[in-house]
Amino acid sequence: MVYLLESKLPENKSVVFALQYIYGVGKTRAVLICKKLGFSTNLKVKNLSENQIVQILSLINSLNLVLAHDLKKLKAGLTKNLVSIKSYRGLRRVRGLPVRGQRTHTNARTARRVRK
Structure with a gap:
């Protein structure tokens, strides 16, 4: 299991849908995050590397989103x-x-x- 911002992300879902498990991230923000990082819509959470997870966290911090x-x-x-x-x-x-x-x-x- 991958934990981001106090939320468990399911491993078998794509990153776009898994990011929506974070309180305050909806469909639009999840798609925006994936587009900015250049992730495919088919990329699963279990296939994310440690570097990609750090990229997601740093992008969320740089966008100054109020979450979780x-x-x-x-x-x-x-x-x-x-x-x-x-x-x-x-x-x-x-x-x-x-x-x-x-x-x-x-x-x-x-x-x-x-x-x-």
């Missing part, structure tokens, strides 16, 4: 800020109700169930 633990902390901080200033969105978060204007009369069972 830092991104989770940032999102949690933004949510705490909404709650602390008692905005509408923050109050809805605290009550476990839908935040983005969805109806609650007949729906929102999942929102209430998930957030508690």
